[in-house]
Amino acid sequence: MRPATDVYEPAPQATAALLRAFLTGLRDRVPLRALWAHGSLAGGDYQEGRSDLDLIAFLARPATPQEADDLAGLHRRLAATGGPAARSLHCAYLDGTAPDDPAHLHLAWAHEELMHRQITPVTRRELHTFGRVLYGEDPAALLPPVTDDQLTAFVLADLRGFWRPALGHPEYWLRDIWVDLGLLTLARATVTLRNGTLISKRRALPVLAGLGAPTQVLADIRHRRYGPAPASPDAPPSPDAPGAPDAHRADWPVRRAELTRAFLAPAIDRTLAAYGSG
Incomplete structure (x- = not known):
C-alpha cells in the first residue's frame, strides 16, 4: 500500500x-x-x-x-x-x-x-x-477489467440513448459544457470504436477536424480550454486575445449551438450505422 x-x-x-x-x-x-x-x-x-x-x-x-x-x-x-x-x-x-x-x-x-x-x-x-x-x-x-465488447456496447448506447436525443433540446446547446462534451465525446467514441483505444480531450480536437466539425466551433473550444487563461476565474477572455473571433459576437452562443447540432446529428447517425446498434 x-x-x-x-x-x-x-x-x-x-x-x-x-x-x-x-x-x-x-x-x-x-x-x-x-x-x-x-x-x-x-x-x-x-x-x-x-x-x-x-x-x-x-x-x-x-x-x-x-x-x-x-x-x-x-x-x-x-x-x-x-x-x-x-x-x-x-x-x-x-x-x-x-x-x-x-x-x-x-x-x-x-x-x-x-x-x-x-x-x-x-x-x-x-x-x-x-x-x-x-x-x-x-x-x-x-476492479474487474472491461472487455472490448463491453466498452463498444456502452459507447454505442451512450451515443444512441443520451447524446442523440439531447440534440432535440436546443436550449442545452447554448452552454459551453454541452458543446464541448458533445463534440469531444463523439470524437473519443469514434476512436474507441475504430481501434479500442481511449484518447484525451486535447487529442480529440484533430479527430473532430477530420470528421468535418465546424472550424469556428473547434477554435472556440480550443481557445476556452487551452488558450491563455483570463485575468481572473470569472473574467471573460480579452477581445484582443488570440482564439475564435466569433466568440466575441453577442449572438455567438445561438450560432454555435446551431452549428454544433447541425454537425452532430448526422455524425452520430453515421457512427451508429457504421458500428451497429451495440
Whole structure:
C-alpha cells in the first residue's frame, strides 16, 4: 500500500496540495482502501482551473449516512478554500458493490452536491489503462477489467440513448459544457470504436477536424480550454486575445449551438450505422 503522502506530484502545485488535503480528509472520515485519478489528470491533459479533477475512492465497506454527511462537509470546505481546482473536484465512492455493473449507482460528489451515479465502462477502462494511484491498491487489484465488447456496447448506447436525443433540446446547446462534451465525446467514441483505444480531450480536437466539425466551433473550444487563461476565474477572455473571433459576437452562443447540432446529428447517425446498434 502506498503511503498517504504519495500523491500525483506531476500535477500543478495547487492541485497537488489539494490532493494531499483531500486524501488526509478522506482517511479521517471513511475506511479508505484506495484513491485513484482518471480523466484528464491521469491522461496528461489536465489544465488547472479549467479541467475537472476526476477521482475514485474505493472504500472497505459502504459509507454510513453519517460518513456520507461528513464527506459532503469535506467537499464543501475544500471548495470554499481550495480555489478553482477544488470546485471542480468530482469523486465517486466505490465499496465493492457491483463494480462491473454500469447501471449500479454509487455514492458520489459532483457539481457541488452529493448524489448517486454510475461508474461507466469508459471510466473503468481509463483506470485500468492509465489510472493514477494516489493512495492504496492498484485498480487492477480491486476492479474487474472491461472487455472490448463491453466498452463498444456502452459507447454505442451512450451515443444512441443520451447524446442523440439531447440534440432535440436546443436550449442545452447554448452552454459551453454541452458543446464541448458533445463534440469531444463523439470524437473519443469514434476512436474507441475504430481501434479500442481511449484518447484525451486535447487529442480529440484533430479527430473532430477530420470528421468535418465546424472550424469556428473547434477554435472556440480550443481557445476556452487551452488558450491563455483570463485575468481572473470569472473574467471573460480579452477581445484582443488570440482564439475564435466569433466568440466575441453577442449572438455567438445561438450560432454555435446551431452549428454544433447541425454537425452532430448526422455524425452520430453515421457512427451508429457504421458500428451497429451495440
